[in-house]
Amino acid sequence: MTAVVDLFWSFRSPYSYLAAPGALQLGADYDVKVRFRPVLPLAVRQPSFFDPENLKRARYIMIDWGRRAEMLGMPHAWPQPDPIALEPGTVKAAEHQPYIYRLTYLGAEAERRGHGVAFAKEVSALTFGGVVDWHLGDHLARAAERAGLNLAEMDAAIADEATYRAIIEENQVSLTASGHWGVPTFVLDGEPFFGQDRLDTLRWRLDQRGLRRE
Template identity: 60%
Template sequence: MTRTVDVFWSFRSPFSYLATPDLLKLGEDYDVAVQFRPVLPIAVRSKESLFSDDKRRVRYLMLDMVRRAKFLGMPFGRPSPDPVVQDLETFEVSDEQPYIYRLTGLGVEADRRGKGLEFAFHVSALIWGGTPGWTEGDKLAEAAARAGLDLADMDAAIAADDPMPRIEANQAALDASGHWGVPTMVFEGEPFFGQDRIETLRWRLDRAGLSKQ
């Protein structure tokens, strides 16, 4: 029976973007099924657990995301527009969210079609890789096409079959894993949080005898 690594991931998370190339390699290097499980970002699903009047946390995250991208040699830029409509001075999250629910639903649909991580890779590179106006024109459709998917067909699918129950199930599974942030990888009940914990996960998979080499 194939063993599984669950990947809890968000389109608003720069660290999810930075983890995606290494996550794709897991499926190449190990006899595991890498299950893409997109969740809504914490700013939408539980903002009180992350944001406060202390701005040091946000300042550090902004510093670290740029530094980590440079370390990995990956293109990086603040998203325009932000996938979550939020005032980063007050941390107020708008009631109107035209992007993140659609993106997360598309991620669920991409996973249903067997291309979740591929879709995440190309779309997050569009959002976080420094491309301005990622919502404009055919940019998102072209990113989906690079993953071997048809955006219009996927939009029709999530309009016909609400992905929120699957998103909520992913969020419940993330909570049950013992963590709350993204990216979190879970292997046989053991969570590995953060882009910089993939090497530790690989060590665990090696110990489990799952390397293809």
């Protein structure tokens, strides 16, 4: 029987980017469905997480994710523009957010169309892979195509913002209920596995369950 692994993921998380290829590979290697459940980044969802007294967290992430990407052989650069618009000179999310809601809603729609993880992988390869001005031209449209999707159709669908806001809020409640708050978090039968570097642990658990494909 196919197992379900929930993947809680953010379009502004460098570790989510690093986890995307491995998340996609899970479906090839195991009898599992990886259910893509995008959430808003902590900087929007829980702004106090990056208060000035907690800046050491942000500084460490900026050091660590780059070396992790280098170790994995993945291109890495902080997105230009940042998926979250910040107040000038701060790490505080600005009131107007032109990118992150669209990306997150598109992720929810991609999952509804059966290609959530593939879409996340392709889009994060743009944003964190060094493509400057990833939001302009046909970058996103081509990323959607590579994931088997049509960006224009998805944008038309997410015009119903209330529906997608509700989906994202439900995902955020479920992430909290899983026992964690960060991304990427994989959840198998209520057991959370937090971080790109816990994919091996999740694979070990799936092996225990006898779910590896022949």
